[in-house]
Amino acid sequence: MHQLSRIDLNLLVSLKLLLEERSVSKAAEKAFVSQPAMSKTLQRLRDLFEDELFTRTGKGLVPTPLAEDLEFPLNDVLDKVGRLVYETDFDPSSVEARISIASTESIASFYIPSLVLDLQKVAPRLSLRTRNITDDHLDELRHGELDFSIYVRETQSPEFLVHELSPIGAVCYMRRDHPLSKVDYLQEDEFFRYPQVQLYLPHITDRNVELDTYLKERGIKRNTILVTSQLMTAMEVALRSDTVFVASALLKDKPLVAARFISKALPRLPMFRNLDPRLLLIQHKRTMSSPVHNWLREQIVYMFEHPEIVSQVK
Numbered sequence: 001m002h003q004l005s006r007i008d009l010n011l012l013v014s015l016k017l018l019l020e021e022r023s024v025s026k027a028a029e030k031a032f033v034s035q036p037a038m039s040k041t042l043q044r045l046r047d048l049f050e051d052e053l054f055t056r057t058g059k060g061l062v063p064t065p066l067a068e069d070l071e072f073p074l075n076d077v078l079d080k081v082g083r084l085v086y087e088t089d090f091d092p093s094s095v096e097a098r099i100s101i102a103s104t105e106s107i108a109s110f111y112i113p114s115l116v117l118d119l120q121k122v123a124p125r126l127s128l129r130t131r132n133i134t135d136d137h138l139d140e141l142r143h144g145e146l147d148f149s150i151y152v153r154e155t156q157s158p159e160f161l162v163h164e165l166s167p168i169g170a171v172c173y174m175r176r177d178h179p180l181s182k183v184d185y186l187q188e189d190e191f192f193r194y195p196q197v198q199l200y201l202p203h204i205t206d207r208n209v210e211l212d213t214y215l216k217e218r219g220i221k222r223n224t225i226l227v228t229s230q231l232m233t234a235m236e237v238a239l240r241s242d243t244v245f246v247a248s249a250l251l252k253d254k255p256l257v258a259a260r261f262i263s264k265a266l267p268r269l270p271m272f273r274n275l276d277p278r279l280l281l282i283q284h285k286r287t288m289s290s291p292v293h294n295w296l297r298e299q300i301v302y303m304f305e306h307p308e309i310v311s312q313v314k
Contacts, residue, residue: 009081011048014041016078018053019071022060072158079288090291092123097292100129102137103150105231106199107279110250111303118299126292132229135202141284147293148300149282152201161288163297165279165304169249171263175239181262188267192220197237197245200229235261250307279304 017027018038028038046053049070054061063071101108108130119126133151140146142159150165172191174180180190192215215222225243228234234245239260252263281300287293 008044011041011045012074012078014038015045015053015067015070016074018042018045018061019063019067019074022054022062024061075158075285075288090295092126092292092295094125095123095292096125098127098129099147099292099296100131100145101148101150102131102133102140102146104133104199104201104248105229106247106251107150109231109254110248110307111300114303115299126296133202137202138282141282144284144286147283147287148297150279150300151282152279159285161283161285163281163283163301165281165301166307167278170246170266171249171252172244172246172266173235173238173251173257173261173263174242174244176260176262178242178244178262180244180264183264186264186267188220191244191267192222195223195225195241195243197234197243198224198227199231199234199245199247200227 014027014031017030018024021027021030024038024042025035028035031038033041042054049066051066052064053067054063056062101112112128112130116128119128133149134140137146137149137151138157138160141149172186174194180186180194183190226234226237231247234247235257237243238245246266249263251257252261281297283293283297
């Protein structure tokens with residue numbers, strides 16, 4: 001405690017700005033101080049941490065390994081201090097905001113209807129914008145074009161907060177009168193005998209090397225007639241043909257799906273056993289101190305923890 005008494009909290013705020021801006025002049029501008037004053041602050045930080053923290057290059061400041069290691073815990077500490085000092089009771093009924101969320105269409109079909117109906121009751125002036133996940137969703141979070149994304153690939157960057165939701169439980173869907181509808185367990189040859197529609201997953205669909213290698217070794221050719229990110233398109237093709245498609249098991253109890261499709265467990269192939277990653281709710285550190293973002297995050301996490309509530313929505 002004695003050591004903490006000699007630390008100026010403003011030093012830590014300045015360090016956060018320097019890490020974000022990678023520039024003394026830009027950090028000074030954001031802190032509303034002069035550039036010489038920020039330079040003196042940087043020297044005080046170097047004395048405090050006994051490290052250079054940044055080196056100057058033609059492209060700006062480059063953080064040292066210690067400075068990089070400090071970035072995430074520093075943001076966390078300042079966020080907690082901010083909540084301790086400034087946070088008041090959050091009233092969702094009075095908030096007016098628009099939140100953007102990206103996820104795959106099959107996942108959005110599971111949680112968005114329930115979330116929207118719940119928000120109408122408790123946060124009527126909170127508007128959601130949802131769209132399909134893209135290859136660039138992390139950049140979109142970084143630049144403020146998105147508030148949340150829900151996906152299966154985890155980022156190791158300290159820029160992002162990652163919250164585990166639930167496994168996606170991939171299964172095979174087909175129309176109710178499909179030739180395989182009476183089969184109890186799909187065999188490998190049966191599954192690949194029929195044409196397939198692939199639901200596009202960024203960074204995954206085009207990189208399934210393990211499956212492609214497995215099929216090639218056994219002389220099996222996969223007949224993929226369509227790759228799409230549009231769930232309704234995949235469903236329409238499957239309804240009008242013997243096509244099958246793989247999607248999240250979260251869909252199977254939704255009325256629109258259950259009325260026209262049946263689901264089957266995937267063949268017991270090694271790569272399919274691993275096709276059960278946990279969904280992740282991802283947000284950028286810029287929203288860490290936002291009451292509305294933190295509240296909405298809790299609502300989404302709760303919905304995935306209690307899927308029985310979601311399935312009750314008709």
